[in-house]
Amino acid sequence: MPSQAQPSCTSPDGTTLYPLHQLITDIQKFNSRRYIIFVGSIGSLDHNMPDPFDPGSHPATMQDVWDRVAQSIQDIGGTYSLFTSLNYPGYANNIYDQFTPDVVPEDDSNLVGQWWMNDSAVPNPLAVEASLHINRETMISPTAGNMEGTLEEGNDGYYRANVSTTSGGLLSNTTLALTSAPTMLPIAWPLTGPTDSNALKTAYAWISQQLLNCVSGCSDIRAAYANLNQSPSEWLTLITNLQIPADCANQDNTQCPLGFGQSEFDTARTQLLTEIQYVGLVRQYQDNGLGTLQNQQANVSLLLQQVSSEVLGSIKYVTSASVPGGNWRSDVEDGFKIAGPLLNIAAGFVPGPSIITGYVNAEFGLADLIMDQGAKRTFDPNGRSLQEQAHDQIDVSELAQTQANQYAATLTTMGKDYSRIVSDWGRLQAVAIPIQMNQLVWKPETAGAILTVYDSAIRRSFYSQLLPVSYSITHYRYTDPGTPGNFEGDLFRPGSPQCGFFQGLSNLQGVNPDSYAFIPGAPIDGPGSSVAFSVNFGNLYPTDVWWDIWMMQDQNASADCPTSDTSQLPSSSFYDATGLFRPLDPANLNGLGFYKPWFFLRNGFNINKQVETSTNFWEEYGVDGGRPYVRGMSDWHPDPDNY
Numbered sequence: 001m002p003s004q005a006q007p008s009c010t011s012p013d014g015t016t017l018y019p020l021h022q023l024i025t026d027i028q029k030f031n032s033r034r035y036i037i038f039v040g041s042i043g044s045l046d047h048n049m050p051d052p053f054d055p056g057s058h059p060a061t062m063q064d065v066w067d068r069v070a071q072s073i074q075d076i077g078g079t080y081s082l083f084t085s086l087n088y089p090g091y092a093n094n095i096y097d098q099f100t101p102d103v104v105p106e107d108d109s110n111l112v113g114q115w116w117m118n119d120s121a122v123p124n125p126l127a128v129e130a131s132l133h134i135n136r137e138t139m140i141s142p143t144a145g146n147m148e149g150t151l152e153e154g155n156d157g158y159y160r161a162n163v164s165t166t167s168g169g170l171l172s173n174t175t176l177a178l179t180s181a182p183t184m185l186p187i188a189w190p191l192t193g194p195t196d197s198n199a200l201k202t203a204y205a206w207i208s209q210q211l212l213n214c215v216s217g218c219s220d221i222r223a224a225y226a227n228l229n230q231s232p233s234e235w236l237t238l239i240t241n242l243q244i245p246a247d248c249a250n251q252d253n254t255q256c257p258l259g260f261g262q263s264e265f266d267t268a269r270t271q272l273l274t275e276i277q278y279v280g281l282v283r284q285y286q287d288n289g290l291g292t293l294q295n296q297q298a299n300v301s302l303l304l305q306q307v308s309s310e311v312l313g314s315i316k317y318v319t320s321a322s323v324p325g326g327n328w329r330s331d332v333e334d335g336f337k338i339a340g341p342l343l344n345i346a347a348g349f350v351p352g353p354s355i356i357t358g359y360v361n362a363e364f365g366l367a368d369l370i371m372d373q374g375a376k377r378t379f380d381p382n383g384r385s386l387q388e389q390a391h392d393q394i395d396v397s398e399l400a401q402t403q404a405n406q407y408a409a410t411l412t413t414m415g416k417d418y419s420r421i422v423s424d425w426g427r428l429q430a431v432a433i434p435i436q437m438n439q440l441v442w443k444p445e446t447a448g449a450i451l452t453v454y455d456s457a458i459r460r461s462f463y464s465q466l467l468p469v470s471y472s473i474t475h476y477r478y479t480d481p482g483t484p485g486n487f488e489g490d491l492f493r494p495g496s497p498q499c500g501f502f503q504g505l506s507n508l509q510g511v512n513p514d515s516y517a518f519i520p521g522a523p524i525d526g527p528g529s530s531v532a533f534s535v536n537f538g539n540l541y542p543t544d545v546w547w548d549i550w551m552m553q554d555q556n557a558s559a560d561c562p563t564s565d566t567s568q569l570p571s572s573s574f575y576d577a578t579g580l581f582r583p584l585d586p587a588n589l590n591g592l593g594f595y596k597p598w599f600f601l602r603n604g605f606n607i608n609k610q611v612e613t614s615t616n617f618w619e620e621y622g623v624d625g626g627r628p629y630v631r632g633m634s635d636w637h638p639d640p641d642n643y
Contacts, residue, residue, distance in 0.1 A: 027072040039111040045086040076113035077127020089542040128164035138593035140585035167340025170365030174434040182417035187426030199253035203260035203268040226419035232280035278432030301404040308400035316470040327390035328406035329375035341584040374414040472606040476549040514575035521548040
């Protein structure tokens with residue numbers, strides 16, 4: 001990469017490379033919803049780089065450049081703390097790291113984003129993000145942050161990122177062909193179009209009558225394609241053996257009293273033979289795929305009720321409390337995010353030695369995306385979409401039944417989608433040809449795998465919706481400079497000595513680490529020094545940021561005076577039972593794999609942002625109230641544009 005002083009340089013393969021700060025300008029240039037911005041890392045993300053513009057000639061790092069890039073990433077839907085955390089040595093001793101404990105990580109980062117109203121305090125809904133940094137904390141067998149997904153056209157005509165997954169094989173081209181087929185523009189049927197001859201249309205009508213075994217009112221076999229009471233296999237047998245009447249054999253249409261000749265008969269019969277084969281393939285696929293999901297309807301309803309009881313039994317809540325009604329489509333989309341690690345497990349549970357993980361992944365991807373697209377087109381009797389219904393306030397006791405109803409309504413939509421497929425020539429070909437070429441494989445044994453994923457997705461959804469009823473998030477800023485959890489004596493503990501948390505955090509570190517999280521916050525500005533007095537921090541990489549503490553606390557807890565009291569904090573047994581921050585694990589399906597920064601920020605919790613201003617606290621920094629800086633270093637203070 002070029003240095004800050006160079007405008008650009010040329011790589012060995014001839015590509016022009018630009019300094020990192022150029023990314024800030026590039027993102028700003030696309031400040032419009034017309035643009036989708038793809039950001040992907042290449043190579044090492046180590047940001048221990050010298051800053052040639054450092055006015056004091058200190059060996060300071062480019063922390064301000066990296067910080068402003070992180071803020072630009074946040075502008076388009078990324079996570080500031082995630083970007084700051086990439087390759088950060090402070091995570092070398094991360095207890096949640098399932099992959100490289102006690103080793104400085106080697107991360108990647110990928111983002112598909114768009115600009116959003118970032119001052120609205122509503123998380124950007126138009127972006128998807130992936131990183132090995134996330135996977136290390138949320139999967140027992142972490143994978144790289146490679147990402148695949150779909151772009152979906154919104155009602156305003158702009159495309160946006162929709163479903164995404166870090167697991168390959170869930171979203172094949174043939175899967176996308178099937179799921180997009182119901183909304184394809186119609187293509188006229190052969191034989192009956194405005195340019196087809198009357199003799200050809202007559203041959204089509206006569207063959208239709210033979211297949212439908214009637215004389216009047218049944219001259220259009222295609223009108224029966226969507227009729228589940230009709231049998232394509234019987235039609236196939238009839239048309240295979242069907243012959244033109246003897247007095248029309250080898251005649252042209254002027255010689256045959258029926259109005260068509262041998263040529264028109266052969267053309268119509270060949271076309272209809274293909275169509276009926278296609279309808280049979282799609283109908284069989286409908287029976288297998290939709291049938292499996294329909295057969296699981298009772299199981300999904302039972303899962304919803306069981307999970308609802310489990311969640312409500314695990315947390316404090318008011319029985320009369322209301323929550324947003326939920327959205328089954330959100331559960332389905334979340335299924336894509338967690339399916340990879342779970343389906344690697346579920347494949348082992350599928351009976352039969354011939355079933356392999358690849359089939360299970362492909363089938364789940366197909367089933368889940370069909371559900372997602374079906375839910376998108378599902379409306380209540382008043383014409384309101386599931387997305388609109390998600391904003392309705394309902395009693396917490398009704399949440400399970402509401403989503404069960406949405407599941408049933410989505411299945412109805414999916415049935416109509418299959419009718420749309422067999423009612424149009426273009427849609428029928430788009431689905432049937434991949435099936436005929438064995439590109440769309442369905443094995444009903446994967447029903448168990450689908451339930452495994454939905455079970456976790458439902459639990460994740462319910463905890464996300466119901467925990468904010470009883471708990472809030474408290475964000476303690478500027479808690480610990482340099483290294484997370486590096487307490488030296490009584491330094492850098494939020495709250496005064498009169499607060500239980502002041503003495504209690506060190507206990508929580510050992511007995512209940514789930515109850516809080518150190519997340520990187522603002523950089524420490526200053527002239528550049530690796531260590532200050534006797535404590536192990538400075539404002540040089542890798543100790544150049546303030547680490548903040550985030551906690552989930554009882555709604556009635558004092559936000560100004562943090563505590564380690566388990567009556568106001570969820571206990572360690574609560575986190576063990578719920579599995580909120582346990583990785584997705586084949587040996588422990590209780591793990592829900594929440595990524596802590598997203599859990600705190602994106603689930604609708606009330607967030608209390610605190611900077612403790614008591615004299616007892618800030619005397620550790622050499623000031624009485626106000627903005628923190630490190631004692632003895634008057635210009636070491638947080639970068640102001642982060643908060």
